[in-house]
Each structure stands twice: as structure tokens, then as C-alpha cells.
Amino acid sequence: xxxxxxxxxxxxxxxxxxxxxxxxxxxxxxxxxxxxxxxxxxxxxxxxxxxxxxxxxxxxxxxxxxxxxxxxxxxxxxxxxxxxxxxxxxxxxxxxxxxxxxxxxxxxxxxxxxxxxxxxxxxxxxxxxxxxxxxxxxxxxxxxxxxxxxxxxxxxxxxxxxxxxxxxxxxxxxxxxxxxxxxxxxxxxxxxxxxxxxxxxxxxxxxxxxxxxxxxxxxxxxxxxxxxxxxxxxxxxxxxxxxxxxxxxxxxxxxxxxxxxxxxxxxxxxxxxxxxxxxxxxxxxxxxxxxxxxxxxxxxxxxxxxxxxxxxxxxxxxxxxxxxxxxxxxxxxxxxxxxxxxxxxxxxxxxxxx
Amino acid sequence: xxxxxxxxxxxxxxxxxxxxxxxxxxxxxxxxxxxxxxxxxxxxxxxxxxxxxxxxxxxxxxxxxxxxxxxxxxxxxxxxxxxxxxxxxxxxxxxxxxxxxxxxxxxxxxxxxxxxxxxxxxxxxxxxxxxxxxxxxxxxxxxxxxxxxxxxxxxxxxxxxxxxxxxxxxxxxxxxxxxxxxxxxxxxxxxxxxxxxxxxxxxxxxxxxxxxxxxxxxxxxxxxxxxxxxxxxxxxxxxxxxxxxxxxxxxxxxxxxxxxxxxxxxxxxxxxxxxxxxxxxxxxxxxxxxxxxx
Numbered sequence: 001x002x003x004x005x006x007x008x009x010x011x012x013x014x015x016x017x018x019x020x021x022x023x024x025x026x027x028x029x030x031x032x033x034x035x036x037x038x039x040x041x042x043x044x045x046x047x048x049x050x051x052x053x054x055x056x057x058x059x060x061x062x063x064x065x066x067x068x069x070x071x072x073x074x075x076x077x078x079x080x081x082x083x084x085x086x087x088x089x090x091x092x093x094x095x096x097x098x099x100x101x102x103x104x105x106x107x108x109x110x111x112x113x114x115x116x117x118x119x120x121x122x123x124x125x126x127x128x129x130x131x132x133x134x135x136x137x138x139x140x141x142x143x144x145x146x147x148x149x150x151x152x153x154x155x156x157x158x159x160x161x162x163x164x165x166x167x168x169x170x171x172x173x174x175x176x177x178x179x180x181x182x183x184x185x186x187x188x189x190x191x192x193x194x195x196x197x198x199x200x201x202x203x204x205x206x207x208x209x210x211x212x213x214x215x216x217x218x219x220x221x222x223x224x225x226x227x228x229x230x231x232x233x234x235x236x237x238x239x240x241x242x243x244x245x246x247x248x249x250x251x252x253x254x255x256x257x258x259x260x261x262x263x264x265x266x267x268x269x270x271x272x273x274x275x276x277x278x279x280x281x282x283x284x285x286x287x288x289x290x291x292x293x294x295x296x297x298x299x300x301x302x303x304x305x306x307x308x309x310x311x312x313x314x315x316x317x318x319x320x321x322x323x324x325x326x327x328x329x330x331x332x333x334x335x336x337x338x339x340x341x342x343x344x345x346x347x348x349x350x351x352x353x354x
Numbered sequence: 355x356x357x358x359x360x361x362x363x364x365x366x367x368x369x370x371x372x373x374x375x376x377x378x379x380x381x382x383x384x385x386x387x388x389x390x391x392x393x394x395x396x397x398x399x400x401x402x403x404x405x406x407x408x409x410x411x412x413x414x415x416x417x418x419x420x421x422x423x424x425x426x427x428x429x430x431x432x433x434x435x436x437x438x439x440x441x442x443x444x445x446x447x448x449x450x451x452x453x454x455x456x457x458x459x460x461x462x463x464x465x466x467x468x469x470x471x472x473x474x475x476x477x478x479x480x481x482x483x484x485x486x487x488x489x490x491x492x493x494x495x496x497x498x499x500x501x502x503x504x505x506x507x508x509x510x511x512x513x514x515x516x517x518x519x520x521x522x523x524x525x526x527x528x529x530x531x532x533x534x535x536x537x538x539x540x541x542x543x544x545x546x547x548x549x550x551x552x553x554x555x556x557x558x559x560x561x562x563x564x565x566x567x568x569x570x571x572x573x574x575x576x577x578x579x580x581x582x583x584x585x586x587x588x589x590x591x592x593x594x595x596x597x598x599x600x601x602x603x604x605x606x607x608x609x610x611x612x613x614x615x616x617x618x619x620x621x622x623x624x625x626x627x628x629x630x631x632x633x634x635x636x637x638x639x640x641x642x643x644x645x646x647x648x
Contacts, residue, residue, distance in 0.1 A: 081455050083462075128638050135391040135458050139588050140637055143630045146585065150630075154623040270581065274462065281459065314478070315470025315577075322466030329459045330442050 031348060043194055047187035055186040057303045059258065062193045063251065064299040067272075068279040068291035069200040070247035074240040075277065076285030077213065079220035080130070083273045084141030085248055087125075087148045088118035090268035092249025093256040094152070097169045098161060100180070107181035111253040118249025119242040126241040130234055133223075145273060152264040168263025171256060181257045189258050196254065197292070200247050204288045207240075216240055220286070248276075278321055282328045284335025293337050298324070362497050363614045369503040371610015375594070375603035376510025377565050378587035379517060380432075380558030386597025387534040387554045390440060390457040394464035396584025398559050401468060402428050402566020403575045404476060407483045410570075417483045417570045418505075424563035432559025435464060436552040444551065465580075472577040483570040506568040513561055514603045521599075530554055534597070589633040 047055055067089065075082050092114035099105040099113060129140045153166045162169070174180035183189065207213040215236045218226040223233050256262045266272065283294020302317040332338065381395045405424045409415040415423070443456055489501035521527035533540040533550045541547045573579070586609070594605025609629055616625035 079455075081458065129634075132637060134455055136637055138455070138458060139391070139592070140634055142585065143589075143634050147627045147630045150623055150627050154621065274466070278459075278462075315473040318466045318470040319474070322463040322470070325466065326439060326460055326463035329456050329463065330446075333456065 040198075044191075047190050052186055055190055057300065059186060059190050059193055060303055061295060061299040062190075062197055063255065063258070064275060064279060065292045065295035066193060066197045066200055066254075067248060067251045067276045068283070068295045069197065069204060070244050070251060071276040072280040072285050072287075072291040073200070073204055073207065073247065074237070074244035076280055076287070076290070077207065077216040077220065077240060078237050079286075080133075080237070081135075081138040081277060082141040083138050083270065083277060084125075084143075084145030085244075085276050086268050086270070086272040087145040088122060088245040088248035089252030089255065089272060090145075090148060090152065090262075090264065091118040091121050092252030093262040093267045094163070094169065094252075095249070096253035096256050097171055097262055101169070101172060102161065106179050107253065107257050108179070111181075111250045111257075114253045115246040115249035118252070119246040122241045122245030123238060126238050127234075130237045130241070142270060142273075145268060145270065149264045149268040149270075152268060166264065168261060168266075169256075171260040173260070182260070189254075193254060193258075196247075196250065201288060201292065203243070203247070208288060212236060212239060217286075275321075278325050282324055282335060284337030287335070287337050290335045290337040293340070294335070297336065358496060360615070360618065363618050364611060365494065365497055365499060366503070367611035367614025368607060369500070369507045369610070370614070371607040372507035372510045372603065373503065373565065373569065373606070374586055374590050374610055375606020376506070376513055377562065377569075377583055378590040378594075378602045378606060379510075379514060379599065380561040381584075381587045382591045382594070382597055382599065382602045383517070383561075384555055384558040385591065387530055388440075388444075388457075388551055390461065391588075392555075392558070393458055393461040393584065394435070394468060395558075395562070395587055396580030396582065397465050397468040397472075398428060398431065398580075399562045399566055399569075399583050400472060400575075400577065400580035401431065402563045403570050403573075403579065404472065404481075404566075405563070406567045406570035407481050407575050410483045416486050417567050418485055418487065420570075421564055421567045424567045425560045426563070428563030428566070429556040429560035433552045433556035435559070436555035437548070439464060440555070441548055441551065444548075465584075469577055469580060476577055478577065481575040482573075483575070485571045500572070502568075502572045506565065506572075509564060509568055510603065510606070513564060514599055517557075517561075518599050526550070526553060586629075589629055592633055593636050 046058065050058065067085075071082065071085050074080070075085075092111070095114035095117050096107050096110035099110040100107055105113070125141070125144050129137055129144075132140055152163055155163045156165050157163055171182070174182045176182070176184050207216075215226070215231045218229070218231055219233045219237065227233055252262075252267055255267060279294035279298050280291040281294070282298065283292065284290025298317075298321060301320055305316045328335065377399060380398075381392055384390055384392050384395075402424050405427055406417045406420045409420040409423060410417055439460055440457065443460060485502070491498035491500055492504065493499070521531055529540070529545045529550050530553070532543070533545060533547055533554075537547055540550070590605040590609055591602060592605075593608055594601030594603070609632075612632065613622075613625045613629055616628050620628070
């Protein structure tokens with residue numbers, strides 16, 4: 001399986017034109033910075049005007065945006081498809097809850113510890129699997145995640161630690177407590193997920209400009225050529241995967257705190273992995289804002305069908321996801337962000353000429 | 355361990371393993387010819403199971419008789435999926451093979467659409483169909499052999515043999531093999547490649563029509579049943595060697611016996627974890643599978 005010729009052309013064509021285009025699209029221009037600042041301010045002001053239901057929905061949408069951004073950090077930039085990222089969310093979520101219930105460790109520490117455990121798992125899983133390419137890699141990631149899901153679903157306790165099988169774990173109520181990361185209102189959770197998302201976007205932005213980012217793009221373009229230039233695909237893919245798993249694990253911990261409940265089917269199941277991947281892909285993988293765009297467009301669908309149409313339309317949003325995914329793969333393989341960028345660039349140019 | 359119980363487990367493992375192999379045939383064929391990993395493979399089996407169920411519930415047709423409907427129905431579904439969903443991708447790609455990841459994503463979209471439409475249409479309830487043929491278990495010495503499973507097992511062997519013969523001896527079969535070897539050369543020698551692809555996908559799905567009818571008599575039918583069969587088919591195909599028809603049956607037998615024997619010593623769920631582990635191990639150590647030619 002060699003790299004696809006179209007991809008080669010793409011990366012070759014990008015080299016000379018890369019710098020000016022990045023400056024235009026990467027948010028470095030004053031107009032772009034202003035727009036970002038305005039969006040950021042609007043986002044921070046939202047809890048002042050939104051009711052609890054709307055705020056809840058926004059938190060869920062931003063959670064998916066964060067998870068898709070974390071997925072994109074490795075998969076979007078090395079061009080490998082992971083359908084097992086939920087296993088990292090599961091480790092983070094379960095670790096956060098168990099550290100709190102078992103050792104009384106504050107979730108403020110539980111989140112990063114869960115993230116580190118997820119990163120450790122990612123190294124164990126990634127070390128052998130990154131040698132595989134294309135569908136083989138994708139299938140192996142499913143296999144690892146399913147092994148963990150089936151194990152958790154059928155284990156009541158291990159070494160005295162209660163895993164609680166398919167029933168899942170609840171976070172004991174601590175009332176309004178900053179130390180226990182539990183709040184009666186939604187606004188604190190909202191600000192937390194906004195901060196996490198901002199961090200993930202900043203990490204991706206930094207990745208695009210780092211040596212690691214260039215290595216990853218080289219590996220995506222042509223792995224053999226990259227290797228012959230002295231870039232070790234295994235090492236750099238692993239580093240990116242560990243960072244991605246760290247962020248995903250923290251996301252799992254956030255999920256646990258926000259819903260005060262974790263179970264294997266939701267948090268380790270294939271559905272969450274597919275959601276992360278398809279939001280990234282539809283929005284535009286391998287870009288800073290693509291996954292955010294994908295989540296903002298897709299995740300509300302799930303919220304709306306669940307909230308207004310009720311149980312009889314249980315799978316409706318997934319049907320729509322599937323159709324949009326097929327259309328995107330066929331007609332917009334670079335994601336919805338590609339045409340959006342073209343429009344923005346044209347607007348910016350017109351504005352500049354005036 | 356009681357040898358009688360062990361041999362009972364062995365017989366059951368062989369029977370269900372043959373069925374796994376039969377279910378995986380289409381996945382292997384489609385990958386072998388088109389290099390497309392069909393993520394919707396299990397969903398098509400789920401459709402066939404529901405077709406058999408509804409034919410019995412609404413029209414009183416016995417699941418075994420419903421084969422005459424489910425096989426052509428699934429052929430049509432497969433033919434349509436290929437010509438409507440996947441063909442545009444293949445037209446876009448000028449290279450010899452399509453980019454496997456795009457194809458995987460496309461069929462993942464098909465999986466999401468089919469599984470969730472089924473969930474909306476049929477609800478999450480568990481259904482089952484039963485055949486009017488009340489078949490007493492066949493006694494193999496002291497070991498009872500479930501007849502429904504034996505029939506499905508024999509059908510799997512028969513399907514694999516006929517598929518091999520058909521690919522070897524008919525005009526369309528030769529066209530399919532030629533296209534698998536080299537799409538452009540096949541097109542140059544006058545083979546209608548889009549038609550060959552659509553027929554290949556159709557046959558891969560039609561095989562699931564057959565097993566949908568046969569399995570409806572002994573497995574619970576839910577909208578989610580597809581994914582587990584799909585994942586198990588991936589395991590079988592990778593184990594047997596991707597694209598190899600005898601490999602698919604052998605891989606199925608190995609997995610069936612492995613799970614049946616393992617579940618004598620560990621809980622059945624741990625056996626499922628072990629076979630996923632076996633899958634990862636095979637991919638890492640011998641990606642060409644047991645019967646594959648590198």
C-alpha cells in the first residue's frame with residue numbers, strides 16, 4: 001500500500017505556496033485576530049443570557065468539538081484513521097471517578113492523572129499498531145477499544161477496585177464544591193469546557209508551526225520518503241498520539257464530572273470513537289478549526305433530535321451523520337472548512353483592495 | 355475437564371465457526387476484488403435477518419423458504435450500494451486501487467445509515483424467527499448436534515465451494531478475477547469494470563441474504579446485531595487471509611473452535627476478548643493470514 005498519488009501532488013504543491021497562505025488563513029492577520037477575539041468574547045458572555053437547557057446543549061456541543069480536536073491532533077495530521085479513541089476517554093473518565101471515590105483525590109488532579117494514564121495506554125497500543133497502515137490500523141484500533149469495553153462491561157471489580165460492569169459508575173454527589181469539581185449551575189462546566197477547547201485548539205495551532213507538525217505532515221504525504229530523510233515515523237506518531245490521548249483522557253474526565261456518570265457503552269463504545277472521527281473528517285481534518293466546525297454543525301443535530309423529537313427518532317441524527325459523511329468523502333474530501341476558507345480568503349482580499 | 359463436554363464444545367465450535375466463515379465470505383470477496391473494507395458488512399446481515407423475520411411475521415413464509423427472497427433482495431441492495439455510493443469514489447480515483455481509507459469511511463457512512471434506519475423502523479426490541487421444520491437434534495454418538503446450525507454450516511461450505519467454482523469457470527467469474535488482478539488491464543481488454551464491481555458487491559451481499567435466512571432460526575435479531583458480526587468477520591478474514599475464499603472458511607473454523615474451547619476455561623466474554631487479541635496478533639505478526647499469499 002503506497003501513499004496515494006493525489007496526496008503527493010498536494011504536499012508538493014503546498015510547499016512553495018505554503019507560507020503566505022498560512023498567514024492568511026491561520027488567524028495571524030489583524031482582521032482574523034479581531035474576529036477570533038469577538039467570537040471568544042461572545043462565547044464567554046453566553047452563560048449570562050442562555051437558559052439552563054441551552055447552556056447544557058452548548059456544553060455538549062463544545063465537548064464534542066474538544067474531543068474531535070483531540071482526535072484530529074494525531075489522526076488528522078498523520079492521515080491514519082483511529083476508530084478506537086474512545087478507549088482513551090474511557091481511561092480518563094474511569095480514572096477520574098475512581099481516584100475520587102477510592103482515594104478522595106480531587107478531580108482537578110484526577111483529570112490530568114486520567115489524561116496521563118490514557119497517554120500511557122496510547123503508547124502501549126500505538127507502539128505495535130502504527131506499523132500498520134490504512135484500514136489495518138483502523139481495524140486494530142477498534143479491536144483494542146472493543147477489548148477494553150468488553151472487559152469493563154463484564155468486570156465487577158479488579159484488585160479490589162470496583163469497576164461495576166455494565167452498570168457503570170456514578171460520581172457521589174458533593175453539592176456545590178469547587179474542590180470536588182461539582183456545581184449546581186451549568187456555567188462553571190461551560191467555562192471549563194471552553195478553556196479545554198481553547199487549550200486543544202492552541203495546541204493544534206502550535207503543532208502546525210512546530211517541527212513535530214512538519215514531520216507529521218511529511219509522514220502523511222509519503223511515509224517512505226519521510227523515513228529516508230531520517231524522520232522516524234514510529235517515534236513522532238507516538239508522540240502525537242500520546243498528546244492526543246492525554247487530551248482525550250481529560251475529555252473523558254470532564255464527561256464524568258459533567259454527567260456525574262460513566263459507563264463502558266457510552267464512554268468506551270465504538271459510537272463515541274466514530275463521532276470523534278467523523279466530526280473531524282466532515283469539518284476538515286488536518287486543520288486547526290476543522291474539527292470545531294464539524295462538531296458545531298453536527299452535534300446540535302443530536303441534541304435537537306433528542307430534545308424535541310423524542311425517543312421515536314432515536315437514531316435519526318446518526319442517519320444524517322452517515323449521509324453527510326458519505327457526501328463529504330465523495331465531494332469534499334478536505335472537509336467543509338476548505339470551501340469556507342476559500343470564501344473567507346476572497347472576502348479578505350476584496351476588503352483589502354477597497 | 356470432562357471429555358464429553360469438551361467434544362460437545364468442539365462440535366459446536368466447528369459448526370458455528372463454519373457459519374462465521376460463510377458470513378465472512380462476502381467481506382473477503384469484496385476486499386479481494388475492490389480493496390474496499392466494507393464496514394457495513396454486518397449491517398447487511400442485519401437487514402437480511404430482518405427480511406427473514408418480517409417475511410415470516412407478515413407473510414408466514416418459513417425462514418428456510420425465504421432464501422428465495424432474501425438472496426435476490428440483498429444482491430440488489432449490494433449492487434445499489436456499489437453503483438450509487440462507492441462507484442463515484444472509484445471514478446474519482448485514477449490510481450489502480452481506490453484509497454482504502456476513503457472507501458472505509460464511505461462504508462462507515464452506509465453502516466450508520468442502515469443501522470440507525472433499522473433502529474428507527476424496527477425499534478430496539480429483540481426478535482426471533484423459528485422454522486416450521488421441527489428438527490430434532492442429530493445424535494453423533496452421545497453428542498447432540500443442533501440441526502439449524504448444521505444446516506447453516508453445510509450451507510457455508512457449499513457456498514464457499516460454489517463461489518470458487520463460479521469464479522473459476524464462468525465468464526463473469528473470470529472477469530471478476532481479472533479485475534481483481536489489474537483493474538486497468540481488465541478495462542483495456544473490454545471488461546465492463548463498473549459492472550464487475552457492482553456484481554461483486556451484489557454477490558458479497560447476496561451471500562449475507564442466504565445466511566440471514568439461515569441464522570434467523572437461531573440467533574436473536576436486533577438492530578445492533580450487525581456490528582458484532584461485522585467485527586467478527588474482520589477477524590475471520592484477517593485470520594484466513596484477505597481475499598482467500600478457502601481462507602475465510604478456515605479462519606471461521608479456527609475462530610469458532612477457539613472461542614468454544616476458550617469459553618470452557620474462561621467466561622464467554624473473555625473468549626471474545628481473546629479472539630480480538632488473536633486478531634491484533636495476526637495483523638502484527640502475519641498480516642497475510644493463514645492461507646494468504648503475502
